[in-house]
Amino acid sequence: MIRGFSEAIYKNYEGSAYEIMNEAFNKALYMAGLERKDIDGFMTTFLPGVFDGNIYMHFFPDQICNYLGIKPRYIDSLEYGGPSVLSAFWRAENIVKAGMAENILLLFGGKGSEVRKKKQTVDSMENIYPEVVNTPYKPLLSGYNNMNPVSDYALLAQRHKKVYGSTDEQRAMLIVKQRENANRSGYSMFSGSIKVEDVLISPIVSSPLHLLEIVYPVDGFHAFIVSKNSGKLREIRILKYGEAHQSALPPEMMDITVTPAAESSSAFRNDIKKCDFYELYDSFSITVMIQLENTGLVPPGTSGSFLEKNSISVDGDFPLNTGGGSLNRGQPAYMSGSVILYETLLQMNEMAGKNQVKNPGKAFINGMGGWSRNHSVSMILGD
Structure with missing residues (x-):
């Protein structure tokens, strides 16, 4: 279970990624009441460019452990993007239960600004580094300006409009309602009132997705310490867990409107509907909508109308992305999984202040990774 958790998030950080991770680690240690010598497990991930612009780092986990001054007997690195931290949490719980480690540090993030300055994303690094290959079919795609993951999610949004008749206004409504959550939370990077019209007049980046429907990559890390006991925190465990992966091209x-989220959540659909609040991966507006449908929370094609009719605030009928999501908090190094896990832990430990869900018993989290079609991790947390 989680004994300590923290974040260190900046829009633009002038120092190194190592400095930010150390800040997050120190905060998590303080909450956990532990020292560096107590950490005997470590899990992370690597995305090209987000560690001070480095496209590759040899024995990457060793470099971090050396810098942080920890000597883990268990090390792991997961590589499927946004939901990697959620899988790391599940694996860490089981590793601790098996007696292979006592206190495992999960450290996820990086400097999104380093890639952002190059006007690329981690999924389009091959545009500036020919040695980086994102697909074995690269020669067939080399004539196109690769804007992934934006273009991949834009394709999903366009297809959803075609098949189900969803509208730009419905996607924009989600953005407005998540901003309202962010404004109430008081701890989101982006705040201020916006209207549906504001979303729709923002520039189209990849049709039909507008600028305000797309997450902003930032600099930062989240640190989570998984231990045998929760220390001073609530004893929160993973009650249900599923993950799914597929590698087919569109x-x-x-x-394409059926993502791996349909499979990762399939074993406990009825339990999902009984949760008290929901944290869904929100790299784009369509990402949230497709997860609502694929996880069985609403019928296929109805997420837009559902969002129009229901309140997603903490005191509404369907608390969703209660802190405003990564669309408003920023996406550390192109990964939102740690953002939704962090928010879930705030809520479950009643640390969310003015934006606290009343008496939270169970929470549902779903993370998406790679692109809309690659990876999904679903879990229910409770005690």
């Missing part, structure tokens, strides 16, 4: 898929 032309090879029967239906």
Whole structure:
């Protein structure tokens, strides 16, 4: 279970990624009541460019452990993007239960600004580094300006409009309501009132997605310490867990509106509907909508109308992305999984201040990774 957790998030950080991770680590240690010598497990991930612009780092986990001054007997690195931290949490719980480690540090993040300055994303690094290959079919795609993951999610949004008749206004409504949550929380990077019209007049980045529907990559890390006991925190465990992965390209898929979230959540659909609040990966507006449908919370094609009719605030009928999501908090190094896990832990430990869910018993989290079609991790947390 989680004994300590923290974040260190900046829009633009002038120092190194190592300095930010050390800040997050120190905060998590303080909450956990532990010292560096107590950490005997470590899990992380690496995305090209987010560690001070480095495209590759040899024995990457060793470099971090050396810098942080920890000597773990268990080390692991997961590489499927945003939901990696959620899988790390599940694996860490089981590793601790098995007696392989007592206190495992999960450290996820980096400097999104380093890639942002190059006007690329971690999924389009091959545009500036020919040695980086994102697909074995690169020669077939080399004539296109690769804007992934934006173009991949734009394709999903366009297909959803075609098949189900969802509208730009419905996606924009989600953005407005998540901003309202962010404004109430008081701890989001982006705040201020916006209207549906503001979303729709913001520039189209990849049709039909507008600028305000797209997450902003920032600099930062989240640190989570998984231990045998929760220390001073609530004894929160993973009650249900599922993950799913698939590697087909869109032309090879029967239906691109069915993502791996449909499989990762399939074993406990009824339990999901009984949760007290929901934290869904929100890299784009369509990401949230497709998860609502794929996890069985609403029927296919109805997420837009659902969001129009229901309140997603903490005191509403469907508390969703209660802190405003990564669309308003920023996305550390192109990964939102740690943002939604951090918010979930705030809520479950009643640390969310003015934006606290009343008497939270169970929370549902779903993370998406790679692109809309690659990875999904679903979990229910409770005690």
